[in-house]
Amino acid sequence: MPSAPDSLTAWTARVRGALGWLGRKAARTPFRLFFFALVALACTWPLLRLAGSLNAYRDSHPLVQYEESARKAVLQFGQVPLWDPYYCGGMDLLGTPQSRHLSPTFLLSLIFGTLRAESLIAFAMILIGLEGTYRYVRARGASHLGATLSAPIFATSGLFAFLPALGWYNFFGFELLPWAAFGLRRAMAGGRGGRAGVVITAAAFAWMIGFGGTYTAPLSALFCAYEIVDGLVSRPSVRGRRLAAMKMVALAFVLALGLSAARLWPVLQTLQMAPRIVGGAPGIHPKNIFPALLGQIRPDENGDFPIAGNYLVGGFCVVAVAAGLARKKMWSYVLAGAAVIWLAQGYGIKVSLFAALRQLPIYSALRYPERFLVLLALLVSVVAALGITRLQVLLRAHGAYAPTLQVVVFAALAPLLLAVNLQPLIANHHAAANGRPMVAPPVAVDQPFRQARGTRWALAYYGPMERGCLSCYDAYPVPQSRLLRGDLPAEEYLEDPSGGTVSRTRWTPNAITLHAELTKPGRVFINQNWHPGWRTSEGTVENVKGLLAVALPAGAHDVVVRFLPRAATGGAAISLTTLIVLIALLRRRAGVRALDGREYALAVALPLAPLALTLALVHEPSPPSVDWKTPTGEDIVADAPPADATRIDAQFAEGVTLEAFKVTPSSVAPESVVTLELDWRVSPDVGSKMGVFVHVLPASGGGSGSNEELRADHVMISDVLAFEKAPPGKTLRDVVQMTIPYDAARRTWTVHVGLWRVRGNGKRIFVVDPGKSKVDDHRLELGTFTVQ
Structure with missing residues (x-):
């Protein structure tokens, strides 16, 4: 062995x-x-x-x-x-x-x-x-x-x-x-x-x-x-x-x-x-x-x-x-x-x-x-x-x-x-x-494009039907005009209908061709969002409360409204130039081991040339200043809370007071929208980098749904105005709209609100005085609504 x-x-x-x-x-x-x-x-x-x-x-x-x-x-x-x-x-x-x-x-x-x-x-x-x-x-x-x-x-x-x-x-x-x-x-x-x-x-x-x-x-x-x-x-x-x-x-x-x-x-x-x-x-x-x-x-x-x-x-x-x-x-x-x-x-x-x-x-x-x-x-x-x-x-x-x-x-x-x-x-x-919920693919329908109110939860079905979905929720706050509508007889229309006629002759995602017969100067409204990259073959592109519009003189016009932003053309030119530089690096002679100073500087500087040319030759309007409006269209800054709001008068540290609260409506259906209004007031020495957390918890009911908490946390008042930039001594109307999930039915929900440090330690801001509300862990209990 x-x-x-x-x-x-x-x-x-x-x-x-x-x-x-x-x-x-x-x-x-x-x-x-x-x-x-x-x-x-x-x-x-x-x-x-x-x-x-x-x-x-x-x-x-x-x-x-x-x-x-x-x-x-x-x-x-x-x-x-x-x-x-x-x-x-x-x-x-x-x-x-x-x-x-x-x-x-x-x-x-x-x-x-x-x-x-x-x-x-x-x-x-x-x-x-x-x-x-x-x-x-x-x-x-x-x-x-x-x-x-x-x-x-x-x-x-x-x-x-x-x-x-x-x-x-x-x-x-x-x-x-x-x-x-x-x-x-x-x-x-x-x-x-x-x-x-x-x-x-x-x-x-x-x-x-x-x-x-x-x-x-x-x-x-x-x-x-x-x-x-x-x-x-x-x-x-x-x-x-x-x-x-x-x-x-x-x-x-x-x-x-x-x-x-x-x-x-x-x-x-x-x-x-x-x-x-x-x-x-x-x-x-x-x-x-x-x-x-x-x-x-x-x-x-x-x-x-x-x-x-x-x-x-x-x-x-x-x-x-x-x-x-x-x-x-x-x-x-x-x-x-x-x-x-x-x-x-x-x-x-x-x-x-x-x-x-x-x-x-x-x-x-x-x-x-x-x-x-x-x-x-x-x-x-x-x-x-x-x-x-x-x-x-x-x-x-x-x-x-x-x-x-x-x-x-x-x-x-x-x-x-x-x-x-x-x-x-x-x-x-x-x-x-x-574990994925797989279903049959969407059905395509060949028809002219139109906007629809829609629902974001079924978004993939709208494009194949040539419908735009105005129900909007994304990872960033998409600039969306409040003038958009899903019930228009035509997607392009005159601001003043008595001024003539306008009709669509061709439509593509990037370009819309219109024929207008105007008896006087006027504006054509297009039922899409404005962006600085929109251009027109005649007249001038205008931003009307976030809606795309074209101002035209009187007469007959065949107008092409085209989306061609400077960022796209300039970015493409930079990318193409950089690609040429990368190919040149790969094709450089094998025997040459290192880049000399001139070659290195050229490789770094070449992509900057199209950037400079684009900025010099292509001009775009600057994005407009933010309109201090709530999602429902009212002014954010007011002298007092609405008369039908419930007084709260709770005081937080960092110079913030929650004056009042309102929920509309008090009873909603699943997959509908409930509107919460928080009326804030800040002192001149208000703290910075704060956000609002909104936790909506089930108070009663036994529906089949499994949701145990709804959230509407946000950083800026009405998603527009930061606390530190708000005028002191005024009522600041913070309007939040929540879409109720389908499985939240047959329950009463309680709204809890507080402030927290957005940057830094992320901790809640202390409630100094709860006013007319209950407080738990520096979170105010404000009111309820019922989901049918």
């Missing part, structure tokens, strides 16, 4: 041989991509099986609508998707932060249709994420086998299972994060590979932003900041080496901004016209971190997803991760992972790193801190891959460092468990996909 050492040697050889064979297969790109394709197919099979059906979940509707509007503009009207007339009375489609048509995946929507393309996009993005994670982990020093087996930990983690089930396919932009980080590592290395790294990073960020990267780009930038710091610390401090690396990093991000300009400029213009201010103190308890990373998704009866499994990395990776953490110089991964967990807890921890991060402009609008856990998934992938690599190295050791029985066992067990880890990851995708 062989001795124990001989037996150990034989087993070591077998394990080393098996891992070596697998490693050689993983190093071959066709084999690896085939394996990754199988993993992506296994994850997305439930999506592919129901491709073409509509996800009826409420958040899915606007995102489907954005993509379908863009597709229709291209295929039906032969136009670049610039204006979306189908939602909120019309909006800048490029400037809508969550639209995703300015990315390569839009080709799938064009070819297969919006609904069928969604599952194909999920498959393609997971496959891209798997290969990107492999390449990034390899650049971090992992073996081919370690990088291949650990890639699914990130690329199929829980985020990519549950958010697409809600319709949020734009979160697949996170699959480009490892590509951005991989590009940065190559850029910092310099040489021809450094130029390629600049291109990869710029392209990855541009894709994210074009794909609706409201979370993906800011969080990826944070991870790249870690990558930069880690790269500089680990880089030899040779004179000029670190400076050269930072120059390439700066070039990568400048070109990323330039390549994204076609999307960034319109989005910035949108946010200037309608700032997205997110308040509250979001956070998760530390005890929920482990269920999020190791649990399994179980959708609730509303189609929502509790925290368990939402960021799953799988527990079977623990052996590989432990082996990775046993390596030397792993402190950067540990510190980065601890920072991510700290950020993910948001305000759920006493000292909030998330609160500090929100002081930065691009992070102030982030609402869900737990999404930082997707960054932890990438770190876990790297550490697990390095663990497999370390075990492979130990298997090859000789002499005094020959592998022990424990090393052989762990070297065999760790890769096997990473393969087993695929099962909970894939099952998580299936659980989320099977």
Whole structure:
């Protein structure tokens, strides 16, 4: 019989041989991509099986609508998707932060249709994420086998299972994060590979932003900041080496901004016209971190997803991760992972790193801190891959460092468990996909376009019927005219009907052709929102309380009113120029290793030329000053509360008094609107950065619905006026309109109101005197209404 050492040697050889064979297969790109394709197919099979059906979940509707509007503009009207007339009375489609048509995946929507393309996009993005994670982990020093087996930990983690089930396919932009980080590592290395790294990073960020990267780009930038710091610390401090690396990093991000300009400029213009201010103190308890990373998704009866499994990395990776953490110089991964967990807890921890991060402009609008856990998934992938690599190295050791029985066992067990880890990851995708409320796709109706009052909860049905939905609720306060109507006999009409006639001769999303016969000068009203990007072939475009209008002289006119904003044309010119610069970087002679000063300055300056030319040659009206009106059209500033309001006279700290409260009507039907009015008064020394929270809780009733709380939190008075900018000593009418969910019926609801610190610690403002109301935890109980 062989001795124990001989037996150990034989087993070591077998394990080393098996891992070596697998490693050689993983190093071959066709084999690896085939394996990754199988993993992506296994994850997305439930999506592919129901491709073409509509996800009826409420958040899915606007995102489907954005993509379908863009597709229709291209295929039906032969136009670049610039204006979306189908939602909120019309909006800048490029400037809508969550639209995703300015990315390569839009080709799938064009070819297969919006609904069928969604599952194909999920498959393609997971496959891209798997290969990107492999390449990034390899650049971090992992073996081919370690990088291949650990890639699914990130690329199929829980985020990519549950958010697409809600319709949020734009979160697949996170699959480009490892590509951005991989590009940065190559850029910092310099040489021809450094130029390629600049291109990869710029392209990855541009894709994210074009794909609706409201979370993906800011969080990826944070991870790249870690990558930069880690790269500089680990880089030899040779004179000029670190400076050269930072120059390439700066070039990568400048070109990323330039390549994204076609999307960034319109989005910035949108946010200037309608700032997205997110308040509250979001956070998760530390005890929920482990269920999020190791649990399994179980959708609730509303189609929502509790925290368990939402960021799953799988527990079977623990052996590989432990082996990775046993390596030397792993402190950067540990510190980065601890920072991510700290950020993910948001305000759920006493000292909030998330609160500090929100002081930065691009992070102030982030609402869900737990999404930082997707960054932890990438770190876990790297550490697990390095663990497999370390075990492979130990298997090859000789002499005094020959592998022990424990090393052989762990070297065999760790890769096997990473393969087993695929099962909970894939099952998580299936659980989320099977929890979607899928219905038949909308039916298309060929008819002239008209606005309808509509309902946002069924938004995806209106575009195919050539109807615009005026029921508006989005992630940012869309500028919507109060003059929009859903019951007009014609969408274009004269302000003064006695002044002549006007008729539509041609309609497309970006351009409307009208024929007007005017007996006197007059204005043509168009039942869509005004935007500074609207232009007219005759007369002048005017903004009438947010409504699009064209002023014309007397006579006969054939007028083309066209949407062509400066942000779109200028942004496209910048992006095209940047693309030329990136191609030039890739085609530069292989023998030339570094950019000289002149070439570097030219690469940075060239994208600025179209920006300067656009600003100089293309003029647009400035957005109008904000009209201090309530959503119902009254003046916000008044001398006293309405006579039919209930006096409250409650005093808060920070110089704010709630004078009165009114709810209209007192009895409403489900899916109708209830109007709440809060009448505030501020002192000259009123505090800043405050918001209003409105919690509506069930007081009685036993309906079948499961809603336990309705919310109407907001930051500005009537969504227009900040407390610190309000005139002191006046009544400030804060009107809030809430759409009652269908499952809130047969209950009486109680309205609770308070103030909280929007920026900073997120805590509630103290109630100094409750006045004529009850107070609980610095929250006033004001009144009730009944849902029939």
